[in-house]
Amino acid sequence: MLKNFVPKRTAFGLTRFYHPNPKEYVPQLTLPPLLYGKDSKQYKILSHSLDVSVPEFGFNERAIVNSINLLGYPSSILSVIGSSNTPSFLHSSTALMELLKFNLVAKRYQLSEDIPLDTPVEELPSLEDLLIKRLKMDVPIGPHLSQLIAQLSIPGPFLTDTSLPELHRLADDMIYFSSEKDHPDFAWYAKRMGVSTAYMSSKLFMAQDRSPGYVDTFEFAKDKLKRIMKLGDYYNNAEEYAWYVLMNSINMAKSKAARG
Amino acid sequence: MLRLSSVSKVYHVRPFSVLSSLKASTAPKGGNSHKGNGSHHVEVKCENMDEAQRAYLDRVIRVDQAGELGANYIYAGQIFILSEKHPNLKPILNHMWEQEIHHHNTFNTLQLKHRVRPSLITPFWKAGAFIMGSGTAFISPEAAMACTEAVETVIGGHYNEQLRCLNNQYDLKRTDGSEGQSDEVKSLMSVIKQFRDDELEHLDTAIAHDSRKAVPYILLTEGIKAVCRTAIWTAERY
Ligand SMILES: [Fe+2]
């Protein structure tokens, strides 16, 4: 009966699941959408790749092979790593697709892993803190960012099933784990779109940034976030104004009817 | 019954049996020695819900939040029109409105806590509900009550449907060998039960205040019921 409720598509990250209270359930074995947890070989190899091999080789299969060799695993494990991805003409290797996905998913989990769910609001980091924290995670792979962004945005299933949903999950996590006010109505969407935009434009800026330690990128990101959050205010004001107009017109209709 | 029969994506597959994770968390705590040993408290945990169960809860919270938002704005619309001309109705309407505000706030909290996305078209629900409330009140107080009667009939039925599903489909295995709903599912059920009873009380109030004398009664109530059913279908999905 319930199986009809599993959404068929994940396009644009709109498909979501109820987040249960983790205290009531046994710990999850994997880091969804990854099929493995932190203790797995896959996690060890891919995080080693990101830390050690990608800064040297960039985002390609050689980086993964290099890490497999350095960690002393048999080379056949390369096909295990890519096994969950459908081969695509637009991507050179399924293992590399997994590395791209891992880069997004693992870093998203790292962003909030030291923030317990019951943290009081006053002690939560600000939205800006989390945005900067996430951008700083990509400093070691800075020279390869253009290449990364290009591969993430190739039109096709990888973009709609992984890149975009991960972008929206990241924005969602940044709002949920920060002291930022959240909303029960349309502003929920406006804020997530805003944060996604701020993150993506900062990432594009970072790919071109040659300033020492990416100081310009962090300045750009703070400024961009402030301006976008203001836009969100504009939306809320517009909705309030629409209400004012509606009430007024009903009042006018009422008084007309009263006069006959 | 809850098994996913059509697995379209690889990551929908659960990598191990459900119970492997149960074992993983109980084993380090000393096997079964904790059973009957009251001196140190071992927390009982549930197996994880599967995607179908989580997707359904996601829908339940989104549609109920949108519904209570609508109810809140329907009463706001009725009061906006009726409070001057029919001050005798004001305390009754206010009482129902306050309950709707409480319902709405409760689901807002659940939506944010469990990271459910709200309905995409909330501005439309707000305006539509307000217009429906003020529009029927504009016709007559009886028409407003007929609107309440129709809305609460559909909502009460919908809450009952949800309760049936939560009751039947959420038996989770626990680490102590028992089976049943997790605490959060139980507490959601008691919230829904309470709200359903409130809605049925509103229904009785509406009938007591001459909803059935509204003209044109059948057209109004059937029309509004159809609108509500469409709204539920839409809010579950968008
Ligand atoms: Fe209600």
Ligand SMILES: [Fe+2]
């Ligand atoms: Fe109600």
